[in-house]
Amino acid sequence: MPIPPFFSLREPRVPKRRHKAPRIIAVANQKGGVGKTTTAINLGASLAKAGAHTLLIDLDPQGNASTGLGFTPKDRALSVHEVMSKKTNLQEAIQKSPLDNLYLLPSSEQLSSADIALVNEERRLFFLADALSDTEVNRINVSYILIDCPPSLNILTLNAMVASSSILAPLQAEFFALEGLAQLIGSMRQVRSVANPLLHLEGVLLTMIDRRNNLSRQVERDARQNLQQLVFDTVIPRTVKLSEAPSHGLPALLYAQNSKGSVAYKNLAEEMLGRNTQNGGR
Ligand SMILES: Nc1ncnc2c1ncn2[C@@H]1O[C@H](COP(=O)(O)OP(=O)(O)OP(=O)(O)O)[C@@H](O)[C@H]1O
Ligand SMILES: [Mg+2]
Structure with a gap:
């Protein structure tokens, strides 16, 4: 696979990131x-x-995660864009969500020009990692940071990969799903070799599964055969409540607590917390 133009041998390395909590x-x-x-x-x-x-x-x-938690564009004066461009810091910019213990660093439309703005910067892959430095992160006392990436292997996604300890890849049960995943893993390996040696695949999550459907069953079988324990046991079923919840600005567990989708994500969280305990918190 060709190396994306964002990479260069001059790229500074960041082995100092320790990936503790x-x-x-x-x-x-x-x-x-x-x-x-x-x-x-x-x-x-x-x-x-x-x-x-x-x-x-x-x-x-696109700001879907922000909207899906009830934050309209006017609630997003401070966003991840201001944090990455050092106009503010993480602690100033994060907001409480409708659910206790869940916080949001919103998106902004200006992020769409970040690709072009960052491309000539020496540290173009490191803006998010710098914003999430140990000092900044220690101020906000959270155990997990989830980064919702755009649908592209662009400079924003690469910033996320450089700043992260792992990648969770949702995989929709459809024909070309595994080919797309190979490309994602290729980019992960490149990021690992030039910028973030500790980056690994947290797991592959099968989404929008309908086991009555042949293709869904076949993609699940292929994914488990090829990727084995990298595929989460938990699968997310296709269910209408999961697609309705964001229009109410709520996660499914507040919109329809006992729905199949909400229970599936609860199971996923338990599986992930269980795996992390087995790995000694890694
Ligand atoms: N398990 C599910 N069951 C039914 N609908 C779902 C499910 N998961 C996601 N959807 C719906 O599918 C659409 C795409 O989902 P989502 O926005 O989460 O994907 P995405 O990968 O973030 O998309 P993008 O690449 O545009 O950012 C949305 O309308 C969402 O509500
Ligand atoms: Mg999205």
């Missing part, structure tokens, strides 16, 4: 509409409900 997880897949935002919101909500203080960073200029 909080865990920073990029929810990423360059394919559009696969459930990144739905996962970021509802996994974030489930972690928060389980008592883990969680920050959701909306790194997508």
